[in-house]
Amino acid sequence: MRLVLVAVLLAGCSVDDGTTPTCTVASTDTCSGDTVCIGTTCQPAFPHAYAITQLSITAPAVQMNGMPWSSAPDGSPSLYADISVAGAKITTTMVNPTSYNATFSGPFAVTLDANVDLDVKASSNDGSGALLVYDCDVPMISALVLRTHYVLCSGPGVTMNYTIQPN
Numbered sequence: 001m002r003l004v005l006v007a008v009l010l011a012g013c014s015v016d017d018g019t020t021p022t023c024t025v026a027s028t029d030t031c032s033g034d035t036v037c038i039g040t041t042c043q044p045a046f047p048h049a050y051a052i053t054q055l056s057i058t059a060p061a062v063q064m065n066g067m068p069w070s071s072a073p074d075g076s077p078s079l080y081a082d083i084s085v086a087g088a089k090i091t092t093t094m095v096n097p098t099s100y101n102a103t104f105s106g107p108f109a110v111t112l113d114a115n116v117d118l119d120v121k122a123s124s125n126d127g128s129g130a131l132l133v134y135d136c137d138v139p140m141i142s143a144l145v146l147r148t149h150y151v152l153c154s155g156p157g158v159t160m161n162y163t164i165q166p167n
């Protein structure tokens with residue numbers, strides 16, 4: 001069973017006079033509908049360019065079949081991630097060799113539209129091919145998800161998280 005959590009970071013928009021939404025750094029994003037805090041105002045979330053940063057992957061000790069990830073002495077994976085939007089691969093991170101934990105600072109640029117899938121797949125490549133570690137799929141991305149600025153996915157022994165901000 002896969003669990004996807006979305007948490008709120010301290011940055012966002014608030015309504016100052018009831019008519020003009022403005023952003024304030026220390027408040028929760030209170031934009032509504034299909035808007036997000038961009039710059040100093042609530043603006044349409046779609047279509048818009050976003051940056052994924054601080055992509056972090058923690059792999060389980062072994063593959064689902066109980067086998068080690070690689071022939072390294074500790075069996076550790078060589079982690080990397082593919083980032084896709086609406087099924088099209090946008091970018092692949094560098095490979096972090098022989099480590100159960102990897103962080104990729106980014107930024108990784110994506111352009112999002114309403115109701116498309118944002119998919120980040122973590123894999124290991126030991127030289128003989130890619131082995132899927134975890135698939136963190138956010139189907140039908142919404143402004144509500146984007147207003148949180150953070151995505152966390154987890155499963156048995158694995159976690160993946162990243163921040164997402166408008167450019």
